[in-house]
Amino acid sequence: xxxxxxxxxxxxxxxxxxxxxxxxxxxxxxxxxxxxxxxxxxxxxxxxxxxxxxxxxxxxxxxxxxxxxxxxxxxxxxxxxxxxxxxxxxxxxxxxxxxxxxxxxxxxxxxxxxxxxxxxxxxxxxxxxxxxxxxxxxxxxxxxxxxxxxxxxxxxxxxxxxxxxxxxxxxxxxxxxxxxxxxxxxxxxxxxxxxxxxxxxxxxxxxxxxxxxxxxxxxxxxxxxxxxxxxxxxxxxxxxxxxxxxxxxxxxxxxxxxxxxxxxxxxxxxxxxxxxxxxxxxxxxxxxxxxxxxxxxxxxxxxxxxxxxxxxxxxxxxxxxxxxxxxxxxxxxxxxxxxxxxxxxxxxxxxxxxxxxxxxxxxxxxxxxxxxxxxxxxxxxxxxxxxxxxxxxxxxxxxxxxxxxxxxxxxxxxxxxxxxxxxxxxxxxxxxxxxxxxxxxxxxxxxxxxxxxxxxxxxxxxxxxxxxxxxxxxxxx
Numbered sequence: 001x002x003x004x005x006x007x008x009x010x011x012x013x014x015x016x017x018x019x020x021x022x023x024x025x026x027x028x029x030x031x032x033x034x035x036x037x038x039x040x041x042x043x044x045x046x047x048x049x050x051x052x053x054x055x056x057x058x059x060x061x062x063x064x065x066x067x068x069x070x071x072x073x074x075x076x077x078x079x080x081x082x083x084x085x086x087x088x089x090x091x092x093x094x095x096x097x098x099x100x101x102x103x104x105x106x107x108x109x110x111x112x113x114x115x116x117x118x119x120x121x122x123x124x125x126x127x128x129x130x131x132x133x134x135x136x137x138x139x140x141x142x143x144x145x146x147x148x149x150x151x152x153x154x155x156x157x158x159x160x161x162x163x164x165x166x167x168x169x170x171x172x173x174x175x176x177x178x179x180x181x182x183x184x185x186x187x188x189x190x191x192x193x194x195x196x197x198x199x200x201x202x203x204x205x206x207x208x209x210x211x212x213x214x215x216x217x218x219x220x221x222x223x224x225x226x227x228x229x230x231x232x233x234x235x236x237x238x239x240x241x242x243x244x245x246x247x248x249x250x251x252x253x254x255x256x257x258x259x260x261x262x263x264x265x266x267x268x269x270x271x272x273x274x275x276x277x278x279x280x281x282x283x284x285x286x287x288x289x290x291x292x293x294x295x296x297x298x299x300x301x302x303x304x305x306x307x308x309x310x311x312x313x314x315x316x317x318x319x320x321x322x323x324x325x326x327x328x329x330x331x332x333x334x335x336x337x338x339x340x341x342x343x344x345x346x347x348x349x350x351x352x353x354x355x356x357x358x359x360x361x362x363x364x365x366x367x368x369x370x371x372x373x374x375x376x377x378x379x380x381x382x383x384x385x386x387x388x389x390x391x392x393x394x395x396x397x398x399x400x401x402x403x404x405x406x407x408x409x410x411x412x413x414x415x416x417x418x419x420x421x422x423x424x425x426x427x428x429x430x431x432x433x434x435x436x437x438x439x440x441x442x443x444x445x446x447x448x449x450x451x452x453x454x455x456x457x458x459x460x461x462x463x464x465x466x467x468x469x470x471x472x473x474x475x476x477x
Contacts, residue, residue, distance in 0.1 A: 034060045034070060034310070034409045043309060043407060047072055047339040056343075057323030060334075062409070063107050066096055068312070068332035069325065074343040074361065076323045077335055080314055082366035084122045087314045087333055089368055091120060094315050095330025110203075111410070112312060112332075116250065117257055119313065119368065126367060132244035133254065134371050136235050140184065145375060146382045152179040153386040161390070164423030165397065167416050168387075169271050174200065176383045177266040177376075181259055184375070186234030187223050195219060199263050216259070220252040262372060262379075264411075265307035269380045271414040272305045273298055277384070278419070279400040294381045296355035303347075303354045306362035309338035310410050337361045394421040 032050060050058035056073030071077045080087045091114045096102055102109065114120050118129040156175055160166040178196030183189065198212040223236055228248065231237040235258075239251045246254075277297060312334040316327045327333060340361045342350060354360070363370040370376070388394070397418040404415045 031059050031061060031067075033065075034062065043338065043409075043412070044342065047336065047342070051339075051344075055324055057325040057327075059325070062312070062332075064103055066102065066106070066108060066332075068334055069322070069327060070310070070334050070339070071323070071336045072339040072343065073323055074340040074346045077337070077340040077361055078365055079322065080333055080335060081361075081364055081368065084367055086317055086320050088122050088317050089120055089126075089313055089315075090114065090122060091313065091315060093317060093330055094332060095328075096332070098330070108312070115253065117253060119257070122367070128244045129246070129250075129254070130367070130371065132239055132242040132246055135242060136238035137371055137375065139233075139238055140375070142374070142378065145180070145184070145378050148183055149176070149180055149379055149382040150386045152176055152183075153383045154390065155179070157387065157390050162423055165418065165420045167418050168274050169267075169414055169417045172383075172387065173267045173270040173274065173414075173417075174263075176270065177379050178259065178263045180375075180379050181262050184235050185223065185255055185259070186227055186232055186236045187219065191219055195259065196263055199260050203260060203264060216256055217252065220255045221248070223255070224248045224252045258372070261370075262376060266376050266379050268305075268307040268411065268413060269298065269301065269376070270383060271417060272307075273301045273380060273384055274387075275400075275403065275414060275417055276301055277388070278394070278396045278417075294385050295377070296353075298377060298381055299356060299358060299360070300354050302362040303341050303357070303360045304350075305412065306337045306341060306360065308362075308411050309336075311335040311337060311364075312410070335361070335364075391419075391421045394419050 032046065032053075034046065050060070050070065051072050056071070056076045058070050058072055060068055060070045062068050071080055091097070091112045094102075094112065097112075118126065118133060121129065153172075153176060156172055156179075160171055166172070175193060175196055178199065179189070179192040182192040182195055187195070195216060198215045201212040202209050202216060224240070225248065227234070227236040228240055231241065236251060236255065239246055239254070240248075273294075312332060314333045314335060316329055316331050316333055318329045320327050322333070341347075347354075363373045363376075397420045403417065406413045406415055
């Protein structure tokens with residue numbers, strides 16, 4: 001996610017924070033901004049600098065110079081994730097927001113503003129929603145999901161195979177997850193690609209983000225309405241029928257959240273793994289020689305390049321001590337996923353391969369651990385494996401040094417992965433048995449009320465005077 005306030009701040013010693021801020025008593029040199037050109041260009045250098053200065057939990061400033069704590073240690077991250085009695089996911093406990101220190105146009109609000117979603121609740125409400133989500137996801141046929149991933153992979157490859165070249169970020173990694181997730185949710189296939197485009201525009205904070213959000217929610221609501229009347233064997237139908245008694249709006253909102261998170265994170269995972277396979281001699285050679293599996297490569301990427309670097313969704317419920325730092329009630333405690341994965345206490349030598357080791361932080365832990373881990377991994381490893389099977393001679397069209405990454409304080413995204421392959425010798429897509437995710441019939445088309453997806457270049461821009469901050473409308477129920 002872009003941060004509008006980050007153009008020229010850089011990593012620097014921040015002004016001495018006022019009394020009441022987490023870093024007030026730690027001195028000026030110990031407080032650093034985690035946004036800006038230098039921070040976003042070299043986040044791992046920033047993590048190590050913070051670790052040297054403050055230990056495993058560091059005081060930082062977010063956009064708008066909002067104070068917070070960044071958890072750098074692997075063990076400390078797990079402590080926060082696994083102790084909801086001390087660190088809640090309910091952002092209504094954030095003291096900075098309650099005290100009016102968060103501006104109405106803050107880029108923090110789209111990811112922290114409270115919503116009645118699984119990720120923002122704890123206790124009995126969390127148990128109710130979590131039970132419905134995990135039960136519904138658990139009903140999918142794993143082999144059926146993989147067959148659908150292969151089918152979607154071949155559909156995407158067929159669109160560019162005749163050219164002998166492609167960008168595996170925009171033409172593959174960005175599109176595969178949404179095609180698969182749309183099918184699992186019971187959304188007609190023709191909505192898959194437009195939904196993916198709209199989701200990426202929605203989270204970008206662009207001027208068309210609101211229109212894209214309206215399109216995504218219209219598809220979600222019509223899907224829920226259709227499945228309420230005509231149940232099928234898909235995620236929407238199972239959520240509606242679950243004993244948790246989720247209402248239509250709850251199901252629609254959770255669908256939007258699931259599509260957004262899975263599309264962004266799984267796309268990053270696929271792109272980064274493909275880059276490693278194509279450029280790192282350890283992986284290229286081992287994969288060719290059969291000494292290493294693709295799941296091992298995914299594990300290495302989840303350690304070294306997790307899809308999300310920072311997750312700013314925990315708040316202290318009371319005064320406590322974490323990593324030697326005194327945390328006050330209501331202060332934000334950010335999960336440092338990338339920093340925790342390179343913690344010297346658990347990885348003293350970063351050159352040591354992490355094949356098969358799944359104790360990374362990429363999917364979280366504790367009650368808020370990602371419920372879709374199995375599906376996300378299935379999409380990534382099956383899709384990459386199917387692509388390499390179709391294009392065995394694929395190679396990078398530029399040097400690894402020429403590849404660029406857009407890095408923000410929350411994540412890093414590979415901009416492009418241009419490849420070439422012999423266009424006269426692609427392997428034919430293998431024949432597949434009939435698709436069976438959970439033995440469902442073909443998805444029925446949605447009613448005509450679902451609008452067409454907006455195009456960022458054609459969507460009309462709302463008049464600035466008639467709309468409030470974009471995040472407020474984006475998350476309004």
